[in-house]
Amino acid sequence: MTTDLKTAQEMMAAAVAARAAEDPEIVSVKRVLKLLDKTAKSNRTYGSTNPVAQKFTQQLFEELTRHLETHSKLAFLVQRSELMCKDSVVYQAEKDGGSESVAFKLYADGIRELVLHQGLTQDDLSLFLSSLWSDADSNENDDDIVTRLWSRNLSTITLVTAEELSNFSAGNDAFIRLDGTMSSSDSTLRELLDRERERKKRSGAGTDAENKGSGSARNRFQSGLAGYEVTEEELAVLMQEIEAERKQDSLMYILDMLTAILASEQSPALLTKLFTLWGNVVDSLLRDGKWTVLENVLSLLHETDAVRPDLDEEHRQQLTSLLDGLGRSERVRMIETYLNRSPNADVKGLSTILLLMKPDAVPSLCSLLANVTSPLHQAIVSEALAVLATDHPDPLLRGLSDRRPGYVRNLLLILIKWNNPRFADPVEKLVRYPDAQVRREVVRALGLFRPNGNGTKLVSLSTDEDEGVRFASLKLLMSGQYTVPFSLWSPLLAEERFMDRPISERRAIFQAVRATCGDEAVPYWQGLMTEWAWMNRRKKEELAVIGAETLGKLATPAAIAALSLGAKKGSAAVRQACAAALSQAQRLQRGIPSTGASQ
Numbered sequence: 029m030t031t032d033l034k035t036a037q038e039m040m041a042a043a044v045a046a047r048a049a050e051d052p053e054i055v056s057v058k059r060v061l062k063l064l065d066k067t068a069k070s071n072r073t074y075g076s077t078n079p080v081a082q083k084f085t086q087q088l089f090e091e092l093t094r095h096l097e098t099h100s101k102l103a104f105l106v107q108r109s110e111l112m113c114k115d116s117v118v119y120q121a122e123k124d125g126g127s128e129s130v131a132f133k134l135y136a137d138g139i140r141e142l143v144l145h146q147g148l149t150q151d152d153l154s155l156f157l158s159s160l161w162s163d164a165d166s167n168e169n170d171d172d173i174v175t176r177l178w179s180r181n182l183s184t185i186t187l188v189t190a191e192e193l194s195n196f197s198a199g200n201d202a203f204i205r206l207d208g209t210m211s212s213s214d215s216t217l218r219e220l221l222d223r224e225r226e227r228k229k230r231s232g233a234g235t236d237a238e239n240k241g242s243g244s245a246r247n248r249f250q251s252g253l254a255g256y257e258v259t260e261e262e263l264a265v266l267m268q269e270i271e272a273e274r275k276q277d278s279l280m281y282i283l284d285m286l287t288a289i290l291a292s293e294q295s296p297a298l299l300t301k302l303f304t305l306w307g308n309v310v311d312s313l314l315r316d317g318k319w320t321v322l323e324n325v326l327s328l329l330h331e332t333d334a335v336r337p338d339l340d341e342e343h344r345q346q347l348t349s350l351l352d353g354l355g356r357s358e359r360v361r362m363i364e365t366y367l368n369r370s371p372n373a374d375v376k377g378l379s380t381i382l383l384l385m386k387p388d389a390v391p392s393l394c395s396l397l398a399n400v401t402s403p404l405h406q407a408i409v410s411e412a413l414a415v416l417a418t419d420h421p422d423p424l425l426r427g428l429s430d431r432r433p434g435y436v437r438n439l440l441l442i443l444i445k446w447n448n449p450r451f452a453d454p455v456e457k458l459v460r461y462p463d464a465q466v467r468r469e470v471v472r473a474l475g476l477f478r479p480n481g482n483g484t485k486l487v488s489l490s491t492d493e494d495e496g497v498r499f500a501s502l503k504l505l506m507s508g509q510y511t512v513p514f515s516l517w518s519p520l521l522a523e524e525r526f527m528d529r530p531i532s533e534r535r536a537i538f539q540a541v542r543a544t545c546g547d548e549a550v551p552y553w554q555g556l557m558t559e560w561a562w563m564n565r566r567k568k569e570e571l572a573v574i575g576a577e578t579l580g581k582l583a584t585p586a587a588i589a590a591l592s593l594g595a596k597k598g599s600a601a602v603r604q605a606c607a608a609a610l611s612q613a614q615r616l617q618r619g620i621p622s623t624g625a626s627q
Contacts, residue, residue: 054116056095057102061111061119063088065130066284072161073288076154079335080291085157089150096146103143103216106134117266133160137172141188141217148184155180188217283309283321287328291335296343303346310354314362317370319377326351326384354381355389364396371402382412390416391423398427398435406438414442421446425454433463440469444476452477456485464494471500483510483544490537491520498533505540512544514552521552527567534571538578547586553579557594557602572598573605580609583616 067084075081095102104119105112111119111131121129134142144156159176174189215223286305293299306329313322332339332347339347353359363381366373382393390413397409417424427439436458443451455477458470471489489501504510520526520537527534541549553575556568576594579587588610595606 051114053099054114054118056099057104057113057118060088060092060095060102063091065119068130068157068160070288071157073292076158078291080287085154089153092144092148092153096144096148100146101143101216103141105141105217106131106139108132108135120270130160134173138174138190139187140190140193143186143216143218145184145186152182152184155182156185186216186218188221192221283325290332296340299343300346303343303350307350310350311359311362314359315366317366317373319375319381323377323380326354352386355385355392357392360389360392360396364399367400367402367405375404375408379408379411382409383415385416387416387420390420394423394427397438398430398432406434410438410442414445417442418446425451428454428458433466436461436466437469440466440473444469444473447476449477459485459489464497467492467494467497468500471497471504475504480509481511483512484516486510487512487516490540499536502536502540506536506543508543510544514541514545514548517541517545517549527564527571531570531574535574538574542578542582546582547584550579550586550590554590554593557590557606558597569599569601572602576602576605576609580612581616583613588613
């Protein structure tokens with residue numbers, strides 16, 4: 029039952045193009061008649077009281093009501109294998125459909141036009157459906173549809189029979205173009221017949237004289253059949269649409285049949301085979317990426333208890349195994365193969381399929397996340413994992429040691445979304461991960477999992493080779509929520525290359541030291557301001573000026589004392605910086621906001 033996706037898409041596009049120019053009323057009529065055909069089959073297959081049949085009947089009533097509210101009536105002419113409305117084929121029997129066809133059944137019972145009028149109730153529709161195919165135990169079993177409908181005396185349903193049409197047209201040449209008249213007006217065949225009878229009654233004998241003038245034309249319509257002219261272009265469009273619908277609906281037709289069997293089959297052996305077959309259906313839909321169809325199939329299987337409350341325990345276990353087995357590793361690999369083979373394929377419904385899996389599918393979904401190549405597909409799988417793995421995070425934590433940076437970043441994003449502090453330790457192990465983007469996510473995760481406390485791991489990241497990682501870690505350390513012994517900062521500050529860093533970075537490091545060490549770092553800055561340098565004098569002086577700014581923002585008694593000493597013993601530039609910093613510290617002590625650099 030596997031179909032070629034490209035061929036189906038081409039046929040779908042052709043069908044859409046063919047329908048684009050159709051009258052909205054014709055489109056609506058086709059939709060109603062398609063539902064009528066499906067409803068009639070379901071009623072005939074497993075009875076009108078079955079939940080599946082009732083569901084189809086309700087859908088038909090809702091669609092028919094919408095049509096009648098918009099167009100006031102639904103009228104069509106009946107031919108042997110087709111139903112016509114406004115020169116358009118609105119229903120065509122399937123090949124070899126035989127007596128199963130609605131068109132053939134109506135035609136064989138002598139109906140040439142059927143009209144459903146606004147105001148039709150659900151009871152009227154039920155009576156109409158029961159008239160199409162009488163119940164096996166009904167006394168009406170030998171009656172035709174016309175007799176059954178007339179016996180019900182439904183005011184919202186009118187019809188014209190072949191006998192009635194033939195008798196009337198046999199003696200009325202004025203009625204020869206009746207089919208053309210119906211096509212070009214809103215009148216039904218029933219209305220035209222009634223008007224013609226009324227006119228004939230008024231004209232009396234004059235009509236008899238008129239009828240004698242066109243014997244040859246009259247003879248052409250003795251059968252009562254109506255003819256239609258169809259251009260080559262119209263015929264091509266109709267054939268294209270019919271072919272597209274036939275190809276497109278084959279899969280759904282098979283699924284409908286399986287649904288009917290599921291709803292009605294009583295043989296335990298056949299039900300066992302049926303559930304096995306449903307497993308094959310699931311596999312086929314997964315291989316072909318038909319997510320929305322599979323979603324409908326799974327929804328139907330989930331509702332099996334409502335449709336078949338009489339299932340025995342063995343078949344219930346089969347059904348449970350089928351639904352629980354959606355996330356088996358081989359099935360997840362089918363999804364992976366399809367996604368990597370078709371990176372631009374439609375993924376509508378894929379998220380729902382993944383979310384229908386059980387938590388035991390988490391390891392397989394982790395593999396899927398690691399192996400799919402499209403960022404869009406990775407995002408869909410990540411969203412499913414964020415839901416399914418909430419209480420089963422171990423496969424994700426093990427995946428953090430993977431050497432594929434993209435996979436590890438996606439795992440970190442899921443952990444960040446969960447924001448659980450217990451993930452801090454495994455995330456900390458990634459501070460030296462080779463990929464810089466992963467390390468940036470590590471800093472972000474640590475900021476969430478440990479928003480305060482010991483900042484030792486963040487200090488190690490402040491020496492990272494990637495500038496983004498360094499500034500992200502320094503930003504956290506500057507928040508004032510972390511503590512770090514000055515002894516951990518000393519190796520960084522003593523490096524010869526430290527003075528070669530951009531001034532913005534050196535200033536950020538000093539602010540991080542101030543926020544994490546406080547007065548413990550004052551002797552270091554005091555030494556910068558008072559020592560006499562023979563080498564790298566300009567760079568050391570620049571560093572001393574930044575140290576004075578930092579002490580001004582620290583504004584503790586120890587900081588003020590160091591600034592006072594620097595204002596006396598430092599170089600000219602340092603003394604000037606210390607004076608400005610002292611002024612800032614005094615304002616801070618008095619509670620006056622600083623107007624200088626960022627705090």
